[in-house]
Amino acid sequence: DTAVSQTPKYLVTQMGNDKSIKCEQNLGHDTMYWYKQDSKKFLKIMFSYNNKELIINETVPNRFSPKSPDKAHLNLHINSLELGDSAVYFCASSRGTSGGNTEQFFGPGTRLTVL
C-alpha cells in the first residue's frame, strides 16, 4: 500500500551506460515530478507531468528523458551517464494541476552512483 514507489532504490553503474528509474503512485494524483537531490541535499525540480503531459522541463541535459505511460507512472531514462549525474532522484506526486498549491508526496528515492 505504498503511496509513491520507486525502483530501484540503489543504482550503481559505469560512466557511459544508459539506465532507467521507475516511479508509480497509487494515490490517484494527476501530477508527477522528478527531483534531483545533490550531495549537499539541495533539491531541484527536473520534470513534471500532468495527466501524461509534460508541464515542467527545467534546464536538464537532453540525456534525461522522462516518460509517462499513464498518469500513475513516470519513468526517468538517462543516457550516457556521467559522474555528475550521481545523486538521489526523487519521484513525487500531487493532486490537481498546479504543483505549488498542494502538498507533494515523495517516493523513497533512488541513489544513483556513477563510477
Added chain:
Amino acid sequence: SQQGEEDPQALSIQEGENATMNCSYKTSINNLQWYRQNSGRGLVHLILIRSNEREKHSGRLRVTLDTSKKSSSLLITASRAADTASYFCATASYGNNRLAFGKGNQVVVIP
C-alpha cells in the same frame, strides 16, 4: 537566486527542548510548505501555510509566516529523538506550478 533559505543549517538539542528554524524567501508567494526528510528517506509534508495566514499549528508543530519580511519559522515543541531529520521549506509563487526548495536544516535531538 534561490527561494527558501533556511537558517540555521544545523541544530543540536536535547530531547524535550524546543527547536526553531527559519526560512527566508525573495519573491511573493502563494504558499509556503515545510517538509521533513529522515536519513535515507523521501520528504514528508508537514504543513502548508498560505500567504493570507500568519500562523498554523499541527500537533507539536507551529509555523509562522511574515510576508512583509518574507520569512517563515518552524517550531517543534517538546522535541523527541524521532524528530531528528532534515527540515526543508518550499515556496510556491503565484502562477508558478512548482515548489522551490531551500537548502534544509539538519536537526539532531539527543535522547
